[in-house]
Amino acid sequence: DTGVSQDPRHKITKRGQNVTFRCDPISEHNRLYWYRQTLGQGPEFLTYFQNEAQLEKSRLLSDRFSAERPKGSFSTLEIQRTEQGDSAMYLCASSLGQGTYNEQFFGPGTRLTVL
Amino acid sequence: EDKVVQSPLSLVVHEGDTVTLNCSYEVTNFRSLLWYKQEKKAPTFLFMLTSSGIEKKSGRLSSILDKKELFSILNITATQTGDSAVYLCAVERGGSTLGRLYFGRGTQLTVWP
Numbered sequence: 001d002t003g004v005s006q007d008p009r010h011k012i013t014k015r016g017q018n019v020t021f022r023c024d025p026i027s028e029h030n031r032l033y034w035y036r037q038t039l040g041q042g043p044e045f046l047t048y049f050q051n052e053a054q055l056e057k058s059r060l061l062s063d064r065f066s067a068e069r070p071k072g073s074f075s076t077l078e079i080q081r082t083e084q085g086d087s088a089m090y091l092c093a094s095s096l097g098q099g100t101y102n103e104q105f106f107g108p109g110t111r112l113t114v115l
Numbered sequence: 116e117d118k119v120v121q122s123p124l125s126l127v128v129h130e131g132d133t134v135t136l137n138c139s140y141e142v143t144n145f146r147s148l149l150w151y152k153q154e155k156k157a158p159t160f161l162f163m164l165t166s167s168g169i170e171k172k173s174g175r176l177s178s179i180l181d182k183k184e185l186f187s188i189l190n191i192t193a194t195q196t197g198d199s200a201v202y203l204c205a206v207e208r209g210g211s212t213l214g215r216l217y218f219g220r221g222t223q224l225t226v227w228p
Contacts, residue, residue: 004157031214042119042203042218043158056215091157095214101147101165104216106157 004107012113020078021110025094032075033093082114117142121219129227136222138204139186146209148187153201194226
């Protein structure tokens with residue numbers, strides 16, 4: 001499968017624990033995005049990378065959230081001291097990032113439940 | 116504040132019906148508008164509409180963009196049960212936030228056999 005992959009697909013954790021998610025983009029894509037989606041809402045932008053550089057962070061991304069893309073390939077999203085309000089689907093997307101217009105392709109998501 | 120508004124929020128039709136989904140937007144420095152289909156998993160890309168491509172068609176699905184009136188529609192003809200999904204509209208801004216997508220809440224389409 002050459003699409004965007006995410007791991008794990010589901011994560012249940014207790015409030016206060018730290019969690020880390022991984023995203024592997026489509027191999028030739030140099031842009032990688034993180035979104036969060038709650039029930040009945042569209043995805044909300046969190047952050048994105050151009051290669052290894054993190055170019056933008058949403059105000060939704062509090063100090064408890066950190067994202068990395070150390071070698072410009074896969075990315076990790078860590079949430080520290082999880083809260084029940086962090087329960088959501090975390091989606092990763094990638095795009096070529098070259099040329100004029102680039103559609104974003106999404107991975108299957110990681111569903112986080114904070115008890 | 117940038118807004119993307121989709122209507123209706125939900126729609127129930129019978130197989131064979133034609134449906135029109137709406138997306139209006141208020142976004143500064145508009146660059147492109149995208150439609151995605153989301154079943155119980157990640158959104159899958161349908162169309163991208165830009166200043167140079169305001170009409171797209173693929174099989175039973177088609178979409179147009181009206182940049183003057185700031186809206187887009189997605190048409191599905193001869194609907195099938197497999198079309199049941201949430202349809203998401205997203206707008207991309209240019210400039211410093213290039214690449215960031217602003218999504219609407221989606222339209223939940225249910226097609227009954």
